[in-house]
Amino acid sequence: MKLLMVLLLVAFPLYCSAGSGCRRLEDIINKLLDKNMSVSEFKNDLREFIHHHYSSEAVGEFKQCFLNQSDETLKNIGSLMQIIYDSRWCRPF
Template sequence: MKLVMVLMLAALPLYCYAGSGCAYLEGVIKDIANPTISIEQFKNSLKEYIKDDATSNAVGEFKQCFLNQSNETLENFDAFMQVIYNSPGCVLF
């Protein structure tokens, strides 16, 4: 399952880099770090990419990892993502 999570993290920036739209990627990242969004709500936002139970379970575990974090950690994660988004040298975003 950890491998699936790593692959998901690697695939999202590639999706953006391919020209599909960074707004979608930013939305997924905001949803993953938002403690008010439940696992089911997160799965619903990605339902077009979830094709089987194994993927559904991986997405649920991925979201649960963020739900287990403190608000301070989630705020730091959001600040980190903002630095990446606004970085002039970053070609993925």
């Protein structure tokens, strides 16, 4: 299960650098950090990436981890992601 979570973290930046831009990644991260979005809503938004029960379970646990964080932690993660978005690594070449 932990390996699947790591793969999720790796897959989104790869999706970003594959030439499709970072908009999808930013949307997913914003939804991940949104405490008003439930686990089921998050899973529903990611259904195109979820192809198996184990993937669904991992996505749910992943979202729940962020729901358990303090507002300050979520704000700091959002700031870190903004720095990453603004870096040259997530821009089209």
